[in-house]
Amino acid sequence: MRIRNRAVIRKITRRNLRGNSARNFFLFAAIMLTTFMIASVLSVYMSFNGTMERDAVRRAGTRAHLFVHGVTPPTAEYMKKLTYVEDVGVASIAAAVNIDDTQYHLGYCDDAMWERLMTPAYSNVTGAYPVGEFDIMLPLGVLKGLGITDPAPGMPVMLEGMSFTLSGFYTDYQGTWMDYRILPVSKTFADSAGGGAECIAGIAFRDKRDIYDGWGRLNSDLRQYTGETFYMSVYGVSSVSNPFGTAAVYGVIIAFLMFTGFLLIYNVMTISVSNDVRFYGLLKTIGATARQLRSIVVGQALWLCAAAIPVGAGLAAALSLAVVPYILKSYTVDSVTSFSPYIYLGAALFALITALLGAALPAWKTSRTSPVEATKYTGETLRYTKKASPCRREADKRTRVLFPGRANPYRMALRNLFRNRRRTTVVFLSLFLGLTMFLTVATVSGSLDADKYASEMENDDFHLRYQPRNGAMFPGESGLAPVPQKFDEAYLQRLRDLPGFISMWTVTEAKGLMTYTDAFEKHLDGYVEYILGMGGASGFDPERLRESLKMSFQANIYAIDKGDIEELNKRLAAPLDAEAFERGEFVLIATDTPEIYADVGEVEVAFDGGSFKLPVMGFAPERFKGFLAGNVAPCVFTSKALLERFAEPAVYSIGIKVRTQSQREAYGILSEMTAGDGDVYMTSRVEAYDEVRGAQALFWVVGGSISGILGLIGVLNFVNVLTVGILSRRRELATLEACGMSKGQTRRMVLAEGIGYAAIALLSAATLGNAVAFGAYSLLKGTQGADDLFTFAYPVIPVAVVAAAILLICIATPGLAYRSTRRATLSERLRAAE
């Protein structure tokens, strides 16, 4: 027969909950902080993924994963029915136009193409899709190229002599990924211009993790359906580059947060249950079953979850508005802040699991309470053996040297410190985790060396590189007219006029075809492997690929000055003959892996205006003159005089040195000079420095927040244990006073307990915690490319501040708790305990 006792259990649960306000505060804080941190971490994770995916779409210029060229309406309809295809959009290309040396295509996009496959790659979409015959939508970049900086729908625009009406505009982010850069026009325009000559279908697959799989399936299905082979171009990217790795990192962080939350909840619940053991014993005596006792304990945790989880989730939601964009600032200017309900449901679930786990063990202990034991329970768990072990006697003697007198408050404090070992362990563990996390964050962040990174990354204060957007730096390239020399004498003079200017060098470039010899075999092997390793190239035959690479064994030929060789000589064991280099008697290969080219005795390079065959007399580091674009063949350094004999070199890059105090000013001027100039790419020490400082700040905010919360949970645990430890010893302290222990002696004892806790926590953090922090630092420094980022720096000031704060808390808490016990008179305290 089912007994209806749920109501009474609920009543007891609620009453017990009401009677434990101090405990509730700690539990509420623990659950709330756990929810808050998990929700924040999930929010950053999902926002980061959302931002990454959006930016990937923006870079691709479309949400479509691939384009099928030359489709017919029935083929498009067929593709829409394929189960693994999510979206099919069709664009009809009407005409090609050239704007600012870049080719665009006027095309009509159907709804699916425009709304679902194109628009997600754009922002600031204003106006409406073209409807009228000569309506057009244009990206803001194209409008700028046409001289329109303040566009408005309805405005007339001219494109290659054709007059259009601007129906809308948008910001696009695409680089040179797509074969077609479509400018949307109306269906009428496309039809009247003989549209349909080229119909392209954009395809988005359902499974975004491996679009190459979708590509293969579509290819075979279309061949089966039409009997034809379609040209397909893949632009889209798989949803997240390494979803498992990223999720694992976040998973570890969440598990860590759950564990810390668990420690506090478990500890607070255990203490509370221990204090109420007489009460539970009484309930058991009068007939409460083990299950009912468990439900009373767990029920209290659930009530507190109901209150704390919404608060934690709400705080996380509010904070993510401010913090997520800041965290992702270093990655993108306009991050996506995710408010997915999954974040909050997930955080609530994790926090609930943590709270239930934390309450489960104390609940189980409660259910096993023996009514007889419970009535005898005094709350003082001691595990001393009847006879002191030799070890303990020895320890006793040692302690007495330090604190002579058995009733010395310090000696009594030492015993109190370890009277409940499990509780003490949980507290230390909790505090240790917070401190270790803080130490790690502070050490890693403090060791990020912006100056070192800036000087390692950039030999010069500023580096300008000429990189034409259409790729046509030299005649005959890409079938387009070369862009006139950007770095002409006037440009160089402006650079010399920069404030604080010290010196400048230039590197010139001419394209040359290097004759392949077997000495390059090792290099080519690596190159073939690299190409085959790239997605989408798996179908290539390695041998054919090798042959084709040999055919286009083009090298980027860079020319440097005699002074550069003299500079290089400072780093070389066997100096090079700078005069002979200047005369064009040998060349250098720019590489960081000279062992691959050890057998290359000489190189033969052919230019339009002739060719040379010269010995390779040495190697220069790849970034000797800043970043240099590579090609199939390794880059070659010649003298400027030699290069001018065979080609018309252009200035490719410039390195500038200015006085330290003028760097920011010069940076401002150079930024202005290069702003909006897509052909010039600038790097600078100032940017490298700022980049590291940004990363440092980011690391502090994220790591500092996590370690701050963990530390707070640790401190809460600590404060709770110390306070409860003293409050539950009210009778004992009153007895000591009744026996003649003075107020000062008692206070010294409880203060010594606090200092003892602090000393052990700080000592373990100073040893093991520092070891973990140093390990994390070494691990990060050891990762590829990170060596230049770090110089070990111990965070003395933050550590001193935290240590002082911990010490202060440890001293203040027992003092305050003891003072609160003294509000009642000694007589009342003794009587209350009776």
Place this chain on the structure above:
Amino acid sequence: MSVLKTSKLKKYYGANAEVKAVDGIDLRVEAGEFVSVVGTSGSGKSTLLHLLGGLDRPTEGTVEIGGKQIFSMKDEELTIFRRRNVGFVFQSYNLVPILSVYENIVLPIELDGNRVDKAFVNGLIRMLGVEDKRDAMPNQLSGGQQQRVAIARALASKPAIVLADEPTGNLDSKNGMDVMGLLKVGGEKYGQTIVLITHNPEIAQMADRTIRIEDGRIKGEAGRK
């Protein structure tokens, strides 16, 4: 000669003194005397005992121990005075759980920074029959054993007065009588004055004088002498 003397001792509770726990008690206890205080629950026995030991301050009146007005002392001074002159035995033993039996017994002496008179303490331990529990911790003792240790602690510092608040309240009758016997013998042996609170008329009769309290006032006295 009176070792303990109270004059118009009052302890009222509440804003308007609604509860008169002790209401004008004048009491004299001679040196070496064993006095029991009896009364119903809530009659003010324990409050009186706490006032006598300086554990609580009175609303009015004085307590004099060995000719010294204890409530004219400051807190710290009173504590030191108490540990040198007053020993307490409580109903629920109140041993310090982190200290062994021996350590509990010598606690008041060591708190006072004095050397332990080992012969005296060993004698006490022998007399109270807890020699084999010397190194045990309080939670390893039975109730009767714990109370014996509490008595030893009360006697160890050779106080002028031992105040015992229902020391047999948590013990069975045999253990209760044993403990009382030890308390009485100890008091006589070391010439200590004992004031004991009890409900038990049998135990009260073991005292030299019994005082009955009702509503915070002395309602009668009976003496064997």
